Amino acid sequence: MTTSRTDLVRRHGLLMAFGLFLAGVAVTADGFLTFGNFVDVLRQVSITGMMAIGVTFVVIIGRLDLSVGSMLTLLTVIVVDQHNSAGPLGAIAMTLLAGILIGAWNGLLIGYFRLNALIVTLAMLSFLQGMTLLYSGGANVNIANSETTWFAMFGRGSVLGIPVPVIFFLGGAVIASFVLRRTVFGRTVYAVGGNETTSVFSGIAAPRTIFVTYVISGATTAIAAIIMGSRVMGAQNTIGQGYELTVLAGIILGGTSLMGGSGSIWRTVIGISMLGFIQNGLLLLGFAYYVQWLVTWVVIIVAVWIDLATKRGRVLA
Amino acid sequence: MSMPTPFMADRRIGKALANLLMRNHIWVFLTLAILVFSFSSPYFLTLNNLGNVLTQGAFIGILAVGMTMVMINGEIDLSVGATLALASALAIGLQDSIGVWPAVFTGFLSGVALGALNGTLVALSGMHSFIVTLGALIGIRGLVFVYSGENALMVTDFSYTEYPEIYLGPVSLTAIIFFALALFFQWVLTSTRHGRETYAVGDNIEAANDAGIKIKRHKVINFTICGAMAAIAGILLSMRLGTAEPNAGRIWELWTIIAVVLGGTRLIGGFGNMWMTIGGVLTLAVLRNGLRLLNTPNYVELMVMGGVLILALSLDKLLAHKGVH
Numbered sequence: 001m002t003t004s005r006t007d008l009v010r011r012h013g014l015l016m017a018f019g020l021f022l023a024g025v026a027v028t029a030d031g032f033l034t035f036g037n038f039v040d041v042l043r044q045v046s047i048t049g050m051m052a053i054g055v056t057f058v059v060i061i062g063r064l065d066l067s068v069g070s071m072l073t074l075l076t077v078i079v080v081d082q083h084n085s086a087g088p089l090g091a092i093a094m095t096l097l098a099g100i101l102i103g104a105w106n107g108l109l110i111g112y113f114r115l116n117a118l119i120v121t122l123a124m125l126s127f128l129q130g131m132t133l134l135y136s137g138g139a140n141v142n143i144a145n146s147e148t149t150w151f152a153m154f155g156r157g158s159v160l161g162i163p164v165p166v167i168f169f170l171g172g173a174v175i176a177s178f179v180l181r182r183t184v185f186g187r188t189v190y191a192v193g194g195n196e197t198t199s200v201f202s203g204i205a206a207p208r209t210i211f212v213t214y215v216i217s218g219a220t221t222a223i224a225a226i227i228m229g230s231r232v233m234g235a236q237n238t239i240g241q242g243y244e245l246t247v248l249a250g251i252i253l254g255g256t257s258l259m260g261g262s263g264s265i266w267r268t269v270i271g272i273s274m275l276g277f278i279q280n281g282l283l284l285l286g287f288a289y290y291v292q293w294l295v296t297w298v299v300i301i302v303a304v305w306i307d308l309a310t311k312r313g314r315v316l317a
Numbered sequence: 318m319s320m321p322t323p324f325m326a327d328r329r330i331g332k333a334l335a336n337l338l339m340r341n342h343i344w345v346f347l348t349l350a351i352l353v354f355s356f357s358s359p360y361f362l363t364l365n366n367l368g369n370v371l372t373q374g375a376f377i378g379i380l381a382v383g384m385t386m387v388m389i390n391g392e393i394d395l396s397v398g399a400t401l402a403l404a405s406a407l408a409i410g411l412q413d414s415i416g417v418w419p420a421v422f423t424g425f426l427s428g429v430a431l432g433a434l435n436g437t438l439v440a441l442s443g444m445h446s447f448i449v450t451l452g453a454l455i456g457i458r459g460l461v462f463v464y465s466g467e468n469a470l471m472v473t474d475f476s477y478t479e480y481p482e483i484y485l486g487p488v489s490l491t492a493i494i495f496f497a498l499a500l501f502f503q504w505v506l507t508s509t510r511h512g513r514e515t516y517a518v519g520d521n522i523e524a525a526n527d528a529g530i531k532i533k534r535h536k537v538i539n540f541t542i543c544g545a546m547a548a549i550a551g552i553l554l555s556m557r558l559g560t561a562e563p564n565a566g567r568i569w570e571l572w573t574i575i576a577v578v579l580g581g582t583r584l585i586g587g588f589g590n591m592w593m594t595i596g597g598v599l600t601l602a603v604l605r606n607g608l609r610l611l612n613t614p615n616y617v618e619l620m621v622m623g624g625v626l627i628l629a630l631s632l633d634k635l636l637a638h639k640g641v642h
Contacts (some may be wrong), residue, residue, distance in 0.1 A: 066571075109627065119630050121580055122571055129621030131617035241568075248451060258445050290462035297456020301449065305442045317443025 009077045011239065017303070018274055025281035026242035039166065041183070045250075046278035047072075047224045047231075049269065052247045053169075053176045054220030056268045057213040058252055060180070061193040062260025063110060063117035065214065066222045067124035068247060069103070072240030074132045075099055078233045080141045088151040095229075096222045102128070103218020111210030125244070132237050141266030142234035155231025158199050165227045170269075177265040189213060194261030250275050253300055304314070343580050344594035352609035370486030373617075374602025375495035376550050378571040378595070382498050383432075383546030386539045386596045387538055388577055389506070390520035391586025392446035394540060394593055396435060397547040397573055398566035399457035403563040404551030405430045406461050407543040409470045409477075417477060424550045424555075431457060434546015438535035446540075454570065461563045478559040491553050498546065503591035511538060518556060522588025572642045575622065579629045591633070600625075 026033040035084065044140050058065045071158070075095050082091035110121045129261045157164040180186035191199040192206045200206050227237060254262025254271025278299065309315045355362040380397045387394045408424035415423070435453055439446045472478065481488040506512035517525040518532050526532055557562050580597025583591025604625065608618045 022598040054620075095388065113634075115627070115634060116585060117631050118574075119626060122575060123626035123630075125623075126575075129622065130616035130619030133614070133619070138615075193484075197551055236334070245451060245455065249455060249509070252448050252451070258447060286575050290459040290465060290467070293455045293459025296453045297459070300452035300455075301438060301444075301580065304444050304448055308443060312443075316441055 015270065017306075018270060018277075021281075022277060025285070029178070029281060029284035034282060035281065036248070040272065040274040041280045042169065042208070044164045045272050046163075046169035046224050046282070048243060048250060048275075049090075049169040049272045050172055050224040050245050051217075051221050051243065052164075052226065052250050052268045052272050053265060054174050054217035055247050056176070056251055056256060056263060056265055056278075057180070057189060057216045059248075059256050059258060060260060060263050061189050061210055061213045062196065063210065064248075064258070065106065065217050066118065066244045066248075067106060067121040067122050067128060068217060069240045069242055069244035070085060070125045070128035070132070071099065071102055071218065071221045072225050072228065072243050072276075074128045074226045075222050076134065076232075076235040076239050077132055077136050077141055077237070079226055079229040080233075081136070083129045083139075083149070084144050085150055085173050088149060091229075092226055093305040095225055096219065099218040099222025100215055101218070101226070103215040103221075105220070107214030108210035109254065110214065111240055114207075134233075136237055138237065140234060140236050143229070147207070147234040151230050152233070153230070155227050155233075156250065160213065165231070168227060173269050176216075185209070185212070190261060191194070191238070195316070231241070240299070247272075249296060249300060253303050255303070260265060319552045327604045337459070338411070342636075343593060343629075344602060346629075347596055350603045354603065355609065358607065358610040361369075361607055366606070366610070368484075368489065368492075370599075370606045371487075371495075372494035373606060374491040374598050375491045376554055377569065377572050377576055377601065378495040378524045378598040378619060379498060379546050379550040379553070380569060381576045381594050381598050382403070382495070382502055382591065383543030384573050384577050385582055385589060385591060386502060386506075386515065387446070387543045388582050388584060389519045389578070389586060389589050390515050390536060391522065392439060392536065392539070393450065393574070393584070394429065394432075394435065394446065394543045395450040395459055396453035397543060398569035399454050399461065399480065400431050400544055400547035401551035401554065401566035401569065402461045402563060403431070403457055404548035405555035405565055406465050406470055408552045408564065409472055409553045409561040410465065410480075411476070414472060417474070421552055424552050425545065428544040428546075428551065429541055429550020431539040433537060434539025434549070435544065436525045439540065440533035440536045442540070458563075458567075465561065465563045467563060469563070472555075472559045475559060478556055481553055481556045491557065494549070494553065495598075498549070498597050499591045506590060511535060515539060516587055516618045518586075532623050557560075572601070575626055578625060581629075581633060583633070 031037060041081050051072065055065050055068060061298070064253055075098055078098055079095040080093045082094050086094065106121055106124055109115045110117045143151070146152065153164055154168070155165060159167060180189065186211045188199070189204070191204055192209050225240075228239065250272035251263070251268050252258065252271065253274055254263070254267030254269070256267050256271075275296060278295055282292045283289070284294060304313075308317075342598055351362075352499045360366055376383065382402065384394060386396065400584055404424035404427055405627060406424075408421045411420035411423055431453065435446070435450055437443065481490045485493060504512075506515065514530045516537050517528070517530055518535050522532060550555070551566070554565060576582065576597040578590070578593050578597070580589070580595070581595035582593050582597075601622075605618060608621060
């Protein structure tokens with residue numbers, strides 16, 4: 001049946017395009033189609049991926065979080081600095097707490113006070129940059145005993161040949177996907193994102209749900225910061241600059257709509273991985289580093305346009 | 318809930334005054350900021366420094382003029398910072414091969430072309446402008462890095478940096494260009510068909526469509542204006558600095574949005590004007606300049622900006638709730 005075929009393309013078109021892209025690079029670049037390279041790419045995207053998992057909740061509920069890049073910077077500085085004074089466990093606890101608190105503040109203003117998400121998180125971006133400079137005094141921070149601390153396992157360790165960051169990223173994706181698909185809370189997120197007014201009339205506590213999505217976004221960014229701090233064993237005051245854009249680009253590339261109400265964690269995993277494979281493939285093909293940004297531009301436009309076109313059955317708006 | 322009172326006329330005047338103040342809250346805020354800094358720093362209220370404030374604010378200001386057009390239209394442009402960097406790189410990088418003014422013109426054209434491309438993509442595909450211009454932000458920045466070979470480009474003939482050194486009293490040419498552009502586009506907004514239809518589209522796109530307004534054309538025009546403004550800001554920046562850094566204008570799109578929203582123009586479209594934007598731009602510039610004169614560390618500036626933005630947003634929300642306007 002033709003309908004089922006178009007349906008297949010519609011539902012998995014992105015995956016197919018992704019497969020074609022991988023095949024194309026695999027044919028032309030040596031060393032691309034190896035297990036080691038795949039794991040490497042996944043490791044490289046694990047930090048943005050971890051953040052993107054949380055931000056996906058926010059995007060599905062129809063909001064935005066532009067503060068995650070600055071949040072990553074501040075939290076990485078915190079985890080590295082606290083590691084020296086409070087030890088690994090204390091540092092991790094404090095980082096998670098800080099991430100959750102920042103997320104909660106965003107959630108309070110956006111969920112309960114109904115302020116515009118773009119502006120609130122933009123203000124938070126600026127505020128957190130300031131906080132980072134205040135906290136670090138403008139200096140780079142480093143972990144003193146980087147050779148001996150067990151904290152190294154988050155960014156540098158591996159289990160059965162799989163790097164720990166990849167386990168966190170994919171494990172986080174499995175948990176988040178379960179929460180979104182199989183729990184009442186997850187369904188509530190889709191309901192509020194799909195039509196907030198209807199959801200409120202159905203007795204859903206929309207403000208609280210929005211609030212929780214921002215807390216999740218803060219928490220995943222904190223986990224990303226722990227991985228980052230452990231990987232780099234130090235932090236600069238600009239370490240997370242621009243990450244909010246990469247995260248959003250990955251989510252959009254995956255096909256999650258900024259309008260809210262649709263999308264999934266797996267789409268985000270694919271979108272974020274695509275960005276990683278584009279970078280990896282182009283570098284293997286010998287292109288200059290920044291060419292990947294140009295390609296990302298084209299890929300975002302083409303992917304989102306195709307997605308829109310299949311949904312409405314017409315190419316032009 | 319109000320108590321009956323014999324002073325109805327007084328109250329009405331009071332209410333009208335309150336309304337007037339609230340409608341122009343950015344100017345109240347600007348006045349307060351100027352007063353505070355005038356009393357706390359002896360260097361603030363000097364002609365020289367005020368001239369500096371205008372020049373420093375003018376770059377974000379010129380970007381904000383284009384952004385205001387796009388935002389009233391109900392869209393957003395995240396690519397202005399990257400476009401600024403490209404125009405600035407082209408204006409300097411091409412000088413040695415094709416001459417100064419052709420290079421400047423090419424830089425300007427690059428902004429116009431990229432703006433038109435953004436607008437066309439938004440209009441034709443029906444994609445959210447946030448997505449289209451986020452892609453453009455990443456791609457154009459990549460283009461800048463590829464073009465400049467990841468190095469800062471420098472002018473060979475330093476007379477190039479003399480061009481904007483024209484002053485009207487303490488007011489620099491850059492600042493004059495900002496005000497001229499803002500006034501011109503305020504005229505466009507209020508007195509041309511394109512301007513009025515821009516409001517209509519931003520306010521209610523379906524109604525505008527039903528009324529026979531050519532939505533797509535207005536979007537393309539506004540994005541093109543926005544790209545052109547970014548290019549002008551980039552060229553002026555290259556003249557001021559004599560170099561074009563590939564990272565120039567990074568996150569300036571965010572400062573621009575902050576300035577416009579601070580002024581009171583709404584993100585959802587259909588509401589705002591250039592007066593508000595001038596107010597927002599000047600407030601931002603005064604805050605940055607004043608805090609620096611007070612010798613506050615950089616982080617205070619960033620945190621104050623965040624706080625002020627939330628304050629402005631809350632105020633705007635409150636006003637919309639009370640039905641002021």
